[in-house]
Amino acid sequence: MGGEYRGARANDPRGPVRWGAVDLTLFTLALFAGSVAAGMLGALTGLGGGVVIIPLLVLVMGVDLRYAIGASLVAVIATSAGAAATFRREGLTNLRIGILLEVATTVGAIAGAVVAAYVSRSVISTVFGLVLLWTAWTSFRPVKPGAIAETPDPLATRLRLDGVVATPDGPRPYRVRRVPAGFLVMFGAGVLSALVGIGSGIVKVLAMDRLMRVPFKVSTATSNFMIGVTAAASVGVYLHRGQIEPALAAPVALGALGGAFMGGRLLPRVNVAVLRRVFAVVVLLAAVQMIYRGAAGRV
Amino acid sequence: MTDPTPAPRPAAHDRVNAALARVLTVSIMLAAAIALIGATMHLSRHGAERPAYATYAPAEEALRAPAAILAAAMAADGRAIIQLGVLVLVVTPVLRVAFALVGFALERDRLYVALSAVVLAVLALGLIGVLD
Numbered sequence: 001m002g003g004e005y006r007g008a009r010a011n012d013p014r015g016p017v018r019w020g021a022v023d024l025t026l027f028t029l030a031l032f033a034g035s036v037a038a039g040m041l042g043a044l045t046g047l048g049g050g051v052v053i054i055p056l057l058v059l060v061m062g063v064d065l066r067y068a069i070g071a072s073l074v075a076v077i078a079t080s081a082g083a084a085a086t087f088r089r090e091g092l093t094n095l096r097i098g099i100l101l102e103v104a105t106t107v108g109a110i111a112g113a114v115v116a117a118y119v120s121r122s123v124i125s126t127v128f129g130l131v132l133l134w135t136a137w138t139s140f141r142p143v144k145p146g147a148i149a150e151t152p153d154p155l156a157t158r159l160r161l162d163g164v165v166a167t168p169d170g171p172r173p174y175r176v177r178r179v180p181a182g183f184l185v186m187f188g189a190g191v192l193s194a195l196v197g198i199g200s201g202i203v204k205v206l207a208m209d210r211l212m213r214v215p216f217k218v219s220t221a222t223s224n225f226m227i228g229v230t231a232a233a234s235v236g237v238y239l240h241r242g243q244i245e246p247a248l249a250a251p252v253a254l255g256a257l258g259g260a261f262m263g264g265r266l267l268p269r270v271n272v273a274v275l276r277r278v279f280a281v282v283v284l285l286a287a288v289q290m291i292y293r294g295a296a297g298r299v
Numbered sequence: 300m301t302d303p304t305p306a307p308r309p310a311a312h313d314r315v316n317a318a319l320a321r322v323l324t325v326s327i328m329l330a331a332a333i334a335l336i337g338a339t340m341h342l343s344r345h346g347a348e349r350p351a352y353a354t355y356a357p358a359e360e361a362l363r364a365p366a367a368i369l370a371a372a373m374a375a376d377g378r379a380i381i382q383l384g385v386l387v388l389v390v391t392p393v394l395r396v397a398f399a400l401v402g403f404a405l406e407r408d409r410l411y412v413a414l415s416a417v418v419l420a421v422l423a424l425g426l427i428g429v430l431d
Contacts, residue, residue, distance in 0.1 A: 021349075022349075022350065023346060023347050023348065023349065023350075024342065024345055024346050024347070024348050024349065024350050025342050025346035025347070027350040028338070028342060028346075028350075061352075062352070062353050063352040063353065064352060064353060064354060064355040066355045067352050067355060074385055074388065077388050077389060077391065077392060078327070078330070078331075078388055080392065081323055081326070081327045081388070081391040081392060081395075082327055084320075084323055084395070095399050095402070095403075095411075096411055098399075099396070099399055099403075099411055099414050099415050099418060100411075100414055102396070102418045103414055103417050103418055103421070106418055106421040106422060106425075107421055109425075110421060110424060110425050113425070159410070160408075160410075225395065228391065228392035228395070229392040229393075229395065229396060229418065229422070231392070232389045232391075232392040232393060232422055232425070233421060233422050233425045234425065235385075235389050235425075236389065236422065236424075236425025236426035236427075236428070237425045237428075239363055239364075239382075239385070239386075239389075239426075239428075240363050240364065240428035241357065241363075242357030242358035242359070242360075242362065242363055243357065243358070244358065244362070244382070244385060245352065245358055246334075246337065246341075246358070246362060246378040246379070246381035246382045246385065247338070247341055247378055247381070248352060249334075249381065249382075249385055250334045250335070250337060250338040250341075250381045250384070251338065253331075253334065253385075253388065254331060254334060254335060254338075257327075257331060
């Protein structure tokens with residue numbers, strides 16, 4: 001198998017660094033370090049690592065967008081599972097909401113991964129840039145938790161989606177609403193996740209919190225559960241397409257996992273408001289680059 | 300008006316959750332360890348080469364389907380071993396859904412057993428590679 005490996009080809013350095021002059025060991029270590037930073041930023045800002053990993057791979061490391069999407073999705077599964085296993089937020093997850101909406105996100109993810117083969121990279125890069133713009137916007141204006149609904153919704157009641165959330169004033173029951181609309185948005189979140197290689201956690205949280213009136217804490221925990229399952233659906237398709245390059249997936253996923261873990265530990269000691277603004281500027285610059293490249297057909 | 304407080308969660312579900320947390324931890328650590336071994340092996344053999352990821356070339360057949368990946372990993376190919384780690388990682392969220400299904404079955408919640416099964420079927424569809 002070692003003979004088939006085409007690692008020793010001339011590189012086309014598109015990033016700011018001439019990676020063609022760097023050997024694979026140094027490249028891998030740089031990628032690992034960058035992914036640790038991305039995972040840490042993702043955990044600290046609560047906006048996920050995927051939005052940083054793709055610009056890191058494409059803009060900084062000069063990696064082809066298709067490789068970047070595959071590696072990013074593997075990292076998304078790792079951070080989602082890592083958060084569930086180590087941060088012990090699982091208890092807040094509303095499993096019924098999660099499973100019901102995963103029907104939509106996984107079908108969307110499979111559809112997105114299949115369709116991605118027929119969509120030009122210019123379009124994917126532009127869509128990703130627009131997602132980044134929106135991410136920058138939300139990090140300047142963080143999501144304010146929506147109000148808890150008190151009146152029951154017939155469909156949510158029949159689906160037994162209502163639950164109880166712990167608040168400073170003790171346990172409080174919540175009512176879920178607008179299930180069909182939420183389901184539809186989740187299908188879109190699945191397509192987006194697979195197409196551009198992100199967890200699309202913000203879309204999921206906003207759909208649950210704003211639209212369905214699921215309490216914010218429950219929304220974020222349930223979203224984390226859904227992100228990994230959604231990405232697993234698309235990674236299956238991408239694996240069979242040969243779009244998961246293991247030599248990239250390993251440093252990116254291990255780095256993002258380690259970074260997310262460290263970020264979780266650092267969270268109580270960091271000024272999140274300042275960090276989110278810095279993050280927003282970085283994301284904004286990346287957005288401009290990705291949209292420019294998409295428009296210029298340089299991806 | 301009826302009392303809006305839903306019925307408390309059955310204890311069976313909590314036991315399933317505790318087991319799930321342990322399984323997830325083991326699964327993610329296993330995936331990370333396998334990927335780390337594979338990456339070290341790959342770099343020890345190819346670390347001096349130039350990275351060539353600016354131009355896209357799909358991964359070889361041996362790195363795509365689960366059975367082929369396993370065979371190549373057995374032949375001590377570094378990249379195939381990493382890919383085996385990726386497979387273990389992909390299975391982790393599948394396990395979470397499978398555990399949810401068991402939890403719902405213990406609660407005799409037929410609707411959610413069925414919905415969990417649908418999610419598992421969609422995940423299997425992606426993994427067995429009929430779509431690509």
